Amino acid sequence: xxxxxxVNSIFRSIELExxxxxxxxxxxxxxxxGLLSNVxxxxxxxxxxxxxxxxxxxxxATLHVEVLPILVHCAECDKTSLVENYxxxxxxxxxxxxxxxxxxxxxxxxxxxxxxx
Ligand SMILES: [Zn+2]
Numbered sequence: 001x002x003x004x005x006x007v008n009s010i011f012r013s014i015e016l017e018x019x020x021x022x023x024x025x026x027x028x029x030x031x032x033x034g035l036l037s038n039v040x041x042x043x044x045x046x047x048x049x050x051x052x053x054x055x056x057x058x059x060x061a062t063l064h065v066e067v068l069p070i071l072v073h074c075a076e077c078d079k080t081s082l083v084e085n086y087x088x089x090x091x092x093x094x095x096x097x098x099x100x101x102x103x104x105x106x107x108x109x110x111x112x113x114x115x116x117x
Contacts, residue, residue: 003047006039007063010107011055018110024057028111030064034102041065060113070102 010031015023033039048063070083074090080100081090090096 003039003043004051006044006105007047007051011051011058013107014110015057020057022112025113026058026061026110027113028062028064028109029107030066030109030111032066032068032104032106032108034068034104035070036099036102037105039065039105041067066108068101068104071100072096073098073100 010029014026014029018026031044033041033044044065045063052058052061070086071080072083072088072090073080074092074094074096075098076094076096077090077092079090079092081096083089083102088095088097088099
């Protein structure tokens with residue numbers, strides 16, 4: 001399952017970024033995933049639940065996944081439009097594959113417990 005390795009890489013990058021005593025106080029991990037990133041939030045949550053069974057440092061953490069819609073920018077009319085049903089067409093009618101949002105796969109926030117409780 002692709003989500004399990006994704007959860008593992010999230011944990012490894014948090015461990016690289018923060019000292020060990022802070023890692024143990026992580027309570028919330030906030031991710032933003034674009035609709036084109038092939039990440040299924042429900043599968044992310046079950047992978048997360050499975051991985052924290054063996055990763056005691058993250059046992060008190062909760063994963064939050066925000067899905068970002070796909071946006072394309074149109075060179076013809078210089079507007080950004082929401083892509084619905086994977087139709088890459090601007091509101092003006094011109095096709096556009098200039099994706100400006102929707103491929104994200106990132107941790108945008110990590111929350112920590114305030115004290116050692
Ligand atoms: Zn347009």
